[in-house]
Amino acid sequence: MELIGLLNYAVFMAIFIGIYSLLALGLNIQWGFSGLFNAGIAGFFAVGAYSSALLTAPESAVHLGGYQLPVVVGWIGAMIAAGAIAWPIGKVCLRFRSDYLAIATIGVAEIIRLVVKSEGWMTGGARGVNKIPRPFGDLSYLYSQLAYLALVFAIVLVVYWAIERQISAPWGRMMRGIRDNEDAATAMGKDIKARRLEAFIFGAAVMGLGGALFAHFNRSITPEAIDPMIATFLIWIMLILGGSGNNRGALLGVAVVWIIWSASEFVTDQLPTEYAIKAKYMRVFIIGLLLQLVLRFRPEGILPEPQGTAGSPEVKTFQKQESAAK
Amino acid sequence: MLKKIALAAGLFSATALASNAVQADVKVGLLGGISGPIAAMAPPMLDSAKLAIQQVNEQGGILGGQKLEAVVGDSACNPQNGVDSATKLVNIEQVAGLIGPHCSGSVLAVANSVTVPAGITLITPSGTSPEITGLEDKGQVFRTVPSDDFQGRSLARTLLNLGTKKVAVAYLNNDYGSGLANAFKVEFEANGGEIAGYSAHEEGKASYRSNLAELSRGGADTLVIFDYGDGTGLTILRQALENGFFTNFVGGDGMKSDAIIRELGAENLTTFIASSPVGEKSNSLELFNEAYKSVGGNPDAIFVSNSYDAAFLMALALEKAGGEAAKVSEAMAAVSNGQGEAVLPGEWKKAVELIAAGKDIDYKGASGDLNFDNAGDVPGSYGLFKVEGDAFALQQALN
Numbered sequence: 212m213e214l215i216g217l218l219n220y221a222v223f224m225a226i227f228i229g230i231y232s233l234l235a236l237g238l239n240i241q242w243g244f245s246g247l248f249n250a251g252i253a254g255f256f257a258v259g260a261y262s263s264a265l266l267t268a269p270e271s272a273v274h275l276g277g278y279q280l281p282v283v284v285g286w287i288g289a290m291i292a293a294g295a296i297a298w299p300i301g302k303v304c305l306r307f308r309s310d311y312l313a314i315a316t317i318g319v320a321e322i323i324r325l326v327v328k329s330e331g332w333m334t335g336g337a338r339g340v341n342k343i344p345r346p347f348g349d350l351s352y353l354y355s356q357l358a359y360l361a362l363v364f365a366i367v368l369v370v371y372w373a374i375e376r377q378i379s380a381p382w383g384r385m386m387r388g389i390r391d392n393e394d395a396a397t398a399m400g401k402d403i404k405a406r407r408l409e410a411f412i413f414g415a416a417v418m419g420l421g422g423a424l425f426a427h428f429n430r431s432i433t434p435e436a437i438d439p440m441i442a443t444f445l446i447w448i449m450l451i452l453g454g455s456g457n458n459r460g461a462l463l464g465v466a467v468v469w470i471i472w473s474a475s476e477f478v479t480d481q482l483p484t485e486y487a488i489k490a491k492y493m494r495v496f497i498i499g500l501l502l503q504l505v506l507r508f509r510p511e512g513i514l515p516e517p518q519g520t521a522g523s524p525e526v527k528t529f530q531k532q533e534s535a536a537k
Numbered sequence: 538m539l540k541k542i543a544l545a546a547g548l549f550s551a552t553a554l555a556s557n558a559v560q561a562d563v564k565v566g567l568l569g570g571i572s573g574p575i576a577a578m579a580p581p582m583l584d585s586a587k588l589a590i591q592q593v594n595e596q597g598g599i600l601g602g603q604k605l606e607a608v609v610g611d612s613a614c615n616p617q618n619g620v621d622s623a624t625k626l627v628n629i630e631q632v633a634g635l636i637g638p639h640c641s642g643s644v645l646a647v648a649n650s651v652t653v654p655a656g657i658t659l660i661t662p663s664g665t666s667p668e669i670t671g672l673e674d675k676g677q678v679f680r681t682v683p684s685d686d687f688q689g690r691s692l693a694r695t696l697l698n699l700g701t702k703k704v705a706v707a708y709l710n711n712d713y714g715s716g717l718a719n720a721f722k723v724e725f726e727a728n729g730g731e732i733a734g735y736s737a738h739e740e741g742k743a744s745y746r747s748n749l750a751e752l753s754r755g756g757a758d759t760l761v762i763f764d765y766g767d768g769t770g771l772t773i774l775r776q777a778l779e780n781g782f783f784t785n786f787v788g789g790d791g792m793k794s795d796a797i798i799r800e801l802g803a804e805n806l807t808t809f810i811a812s813s814p815v816g817e818k819s820n821s822l823e824l825f826n827e828a829y830k831s832v833g834g835n836p837d838a839i840f841v842s843n844s845y846d847a848a849f850l851m852a853l854a855l856e857k858a859g860g861e862a863a864k865v866s867e868a869m870a871a872v873s874n875g876q877g878e879a880v881l882p883g884e885w886k887k888a889v890e891l892i893a894a895g896k897d898i899d900y901k902g903a904s905g906d907l908n909f910d911n912a913g914d915v916p917g918s919y920g921l922f923k924v925e926g927d928a929f930a931l932q933q934a935l936n
Contacts, residue, residue, distance in 0.1 A: 216628035219655075223624045227617075273719075328710055329737055331719070337712035338719075341645060341668045352654035429616055430649035431668075433642030433712075438573070438615045473621050476611070477629070488580050491571045491611040 215353065222356045224473060226428060228466050229363035233421030234446045235453070235461040236370055241414035243455035243516070244378055245407060246390035247305065248313040251320030252418055253442035255293045257327055259419025260426035260436065262292035264340040265333075267427075271342070274335035282346050286423050293419025294412045296323075301411040305404065317439075324437045339433030343426055363424055367462075370417055374458055377413075386410055387456075445472070448498060452505050454512025463514055472498060562606040563599050563860060565590070565851055566626035568637030568647070570614035575639060582662060582844040583609060584834050585825075586636055589848035589882075592828070596885040600860045605852060612638035612647075619643030623651040633862050634851045635659045636844075641666030641712050648678050658865040660851055662844035666712055667720065670912045677866040681846040681907055683814075683917030685713070688789060689720025691919055691935040692761075692812045696787065697728050701759050705734030705752040705783070707745075707773055708763035717763040717789050733757035738769065745773045749782045759785040766794025766811075774809070775801060784808055793922055793929055806924040812935055814905065815920040825882045825903035846902035849882060853900055857892050873900040875908040 234252055241247040263285035270277025280288075304315040327334045334340065347358035377383055389396040389403050397403060426432040436442065445468065453464020475497050479490035505512065567586055569579040590607050599605045608630045610622035619638045626632045635652055637659075638644055644664035652659045653674050660679040661669070667686045672678050696704065704725070708718035715737060722732055733755025738748050752760065760783040764770030770792050777783050778801065788811035798806065825845055826836040834841065851865075853872040858864035872880075877897025880888045891898050900907065907915045922929040 213631065216631055220624055220628040223621075223628075227621065325739075328715075331715065336719075337641075337710075337715045338666055338668050339642060339645070341671070342673070345649075352656075355654060425617075428650055429620060429646035431616070431642075431645040433616065433645065433666075435614060435640060435642035436616045436646075438613075438617075440573075441613070441615055441617045473625070476622065476625060480608070487609045488571055488583065491609075494611075495572060 219353055219356060222353070222360050224470065226356065226360050226363055227473075228469050229360065229367050230421050230424045230428070231446065231449065231465045231469055232367050232462050233370060233424065234418050234442075235449050235465045236367075236374055236458060237414040237417035237421065238446055238450050239414075239455060239458060239461045240374060240378075240410055240417065242450065243457070243461070244383060244390065245386045245410035245414075246309065247407060247411055247414075248309045249316045249411070249414070250313040250443060250447075251316030251318075251323075252446050253437045253439050254316075254320030254323035255297065255415040255418040256422035256425070256442050257320075257323055257437040258296050259289035259293045259422030260432045261327060261334055261340065261422075262419070263289040263423035264343045264426045264432050268340050268343045271335070271340075273331065273338050274340055275333045276340075282344060282427060285427075286420060289419045289423035290416040293422070294416035297412045297415030298408070301408045305407045305411060320437075320439065320443065324434060327437065328434045334434075337434060339431055340426070341431045343430045343432065345427050345430050348430065359428060366420070366424065370420070371458055371462070374417075378458070382406075382409075445498070448502050450512075452502065452512060454514040454516065456516030457512070457514050460512050460514030460516075464512065467513070468498065468501075471501065562604045563855060564606050564608055564630055564632045565848075565855070566610055566623070566630065566632040566635040566637070567607040567848070568610040568612050568619065568622055568626065568635060568639075568643075570639040570643070571609075571611040573613035573615060573618075575614050578663075578839055579639060581834060581838040581841050582639065584832070585829055585841040585845040586662070586848035588829055588832055588834070589845050589852065591832075592849075592883050593852045593885050597889065599852060599856055605855075607636075607848075608632060610637075612640065612643045614638075614640040614643065616642050616646035619647050620650055623647040627651055627655050627657050632657070633855055633860060634865050636847050636851050637661055639663045639840075641669060644669055644678070644680075645672065648672055648674055653677055656863055658851075658854065658862070658869055660847045660869065662847040663840045666716060670914055674913070675866070676870065676911075676913065679847075679850070679866075679869055679909060679913035681843045681850065681902065681904055681915060682840065684914055685716030686720040687917040688812060688919055688935075689717040689722075689763075690724040691917075692787070692789070693721045693724035693730065694728060695812075695921060695933075695935045696759075696761075697725065697730050701785070701787075702729070703731045703733050703755075703757045704759040704761050704787070705755055705757040706732060706736075706761045706763070707734075707748065707752055708737055709765065709769055710737040710739055713791065714763045718761075721761065721763070731757075738764075738773070740769050742769070742772075744776065745769075746776055746780060749773070749777050749780065753782040758783055759787060761787045762792055763789045765791040767796040770794075771797055771800055778805055787811070790814060790919075795928075798924055798927055798929075803924050803927055810921050810923050810932060811929065812919050812921055813929075815918050815931065815934065821881050821901045822903050828883055842903035845882065846900075846904050846907060849885075850900055850902070850907070852885070853880070853888055853892075853898070856889060857898075870909050870913070872898055873902070873907050873909055875899055875906070 265276040266288045267285040449464040449468045454460025475494045479493045482490045612619035641664040665685045708714035734752035786809040790813040793811040793813040829836045854869035857868035877899040919935040921932045923932045
């Protein structure tokens with residue numbers, strides 16, 4: 212094994228962790244802070260990936276587009292499109308309580324997947340969208356990966372900062388209030404429907420951005436990528452394991468789960484060759500087992516949501532004022 | 538914190554284990570959709586590829602007696618896992634070439650973000666998407682299965698030649714069905730035919746009568762079905778026959794299935810024809826069939842001959858390139874271009890001697906002659922089959 216190979220692999224893992232971080236952060240807005248059980252992450256991932264792909268890809272006979280807009284426009288477009296799709300879905304579905312919302316969103320993701328597969332004039336159907344430009348794609352293998360990693364890292368940082376800011380603002384406290392006690396929040400005059408819709412759209416837009424980053428990294432997007440296992444449930448595992456309601460927990464969960472998911476193939480490869488095919492299923496088993504263990508022994512995740520209000524800025528100011536008064 | 542340490546330790550030991558694997562061998566990656574939607578198809582395909590590698594090792598090994606080793610990766614038939622597994626194979630296992638992945642979406646993603654940047658040659662046994670032809674791949678992407686374009690187009694031309702000018706098309710909504718149907722439609726209309734109905738259907742429903750009724754409304758009496766004969770295609774054909782929506786039926790290679798004759802009866806299939814790859818006149822296929830049976834495989838399983846050919850071609854290309862990853866793509870194009878002395882499946886020793894003597898070789902694969910064009914594609918040779926007795930019989934070749 213060469214060192215450069217190891218580096219290439221590490222950089223690749225970091226890029227995927229970055230992309231999945233966006234999906235997990237988006238889910239954290241919806242589930243962690245607002246209590247909305249969205250089991251249709253793959254759908255918003257797909258909307259983002261395809262919107263950005265169609266906006267930036269060169270002309271093709273098999274799908275819509277040929278606009279060849281700059282990649283940045285594609286990424287912003289992905290966020291707008293995913294948010295715009297989330298609006299009517301949220302309008303209809305957010306009136307459901309948690310489990311029903313989960314069922315409805317699974318259905319929505321499936322509808323999006325089938326539309327992508329069936330409406331070939333728009334999405335290229337099973338052929339997908341290809342020749343999507345990748346920023347810094349012309350550099351050599353290692354450098355182009357490093358440059359893309361820097362880009363993904365910067366985006367995750369900005370999104371993380373934006374969410375943290377939003378969550379520690381009054382809006383975030385209100386969302387948690389609605390999540391924990393809907394009746395109390397209603398009694399205080401909060402417009403619960405509208406607030407939930409905001410959180411749903413905000414989260415969906417972040418997921419869409421994750422989808423776009425994925426499509427540009429692979430320079431192609433096909434319906435095969437909208438697999439609920441890898442684009443919905445894996446992200447749930449990441450968030451629950453890391454600690455929902457805590458953005459740092461979400462990021463940690465993504466890193467832990469993806470590294471286990473990816474690197475466990477080396478461990479299972481050590482089994483004798485006659486088990487080589489069965490061994491691949493071990494990985495799926497390991498992830499499932501991990502989730503069971505976490506839910507049993509540490510249901511709040513590795514980094515749980517900070518409890519109480521001791522850390523919030525108002526309380527600190529209040530405490531300062533109090534001590535000053537004394 | 539403890540957990541993190543334990544995890545890091547686990548990871549280090551994992552990578553350490555991986556690096557301890559035998560160093561002297563020549564490694565190739567064998568990337569297949571082991572888990573995921575094609576889980577039933579993948580194991581026989583991997584077995585047939587391993588057969589090729591076994592033959593190489595039995596007949597003196599590669600590059601002067603080294604052992605050829607296959608490292609199996611799981612693409613799960615989706616781009617996420619495909620790219621992840623390919624990155625590991627290329628960077629950690631340092632494979633000299635990649636056989637697979639099996640699904641078109643993974644092939645596109647893996648080629649774009651791993652193998653082409655890394656300069657590794659990829660050959661897929663079952664990626665049939667026409668998009669693979671147009672990849673900007675510096676000539677490093679090959680396949681041993683014809684693009685869906687070939688069959689769809691040649692079927693369209695042949696039907697027009699037979700005097701069928703107006704058809705309805707029903708296709709399964711996946712990359713196989715829609716790829717074929719799209720190529721068929723473009724070629725059929727370009728040559729003056731009329732598509733009177735064109736619709737996709739989903740897998741596994743109990744009734745397709747409403748789809749069929751709508752298709753027949755266009756007034757065509759011929760229905761073209763791109764589907765699998767042991768799955769949904771059978772249901773569609775049965776219901777179309779029962780309700781008399783159409784009189785003539787044409788199928789793609791997926792429809793040339795014995796299940797159709799068994800279930801519907803040959804006497805009801807007098808107006809049914811199906812296109813399918815025609816075996817070459819050489820005895821390549823028989824050689825492969827025998828060898829594969831002897832290791833306990835079923836040679837009739839789908840894509841196994843393509844998979845065997847992909848692995849054998851990769852070994853030939855590695856031998857010719859002298860093990861240099863950068864030269865493999867050039868060598869791959871050279872070992873199967875229709876010029877030079879013929880090498881049949883299993884004739885590894887002969888091939889090595891010819892290469893050592895500096896002679897050109899031309900691999901005649903189990904799945905066809907496999908002469909690569911500039912895009913790394915192989916042309917298919919197809920024939921139209923009709924039902925005769927209790928089996929399919931060749932009616933005419935497609936052009």
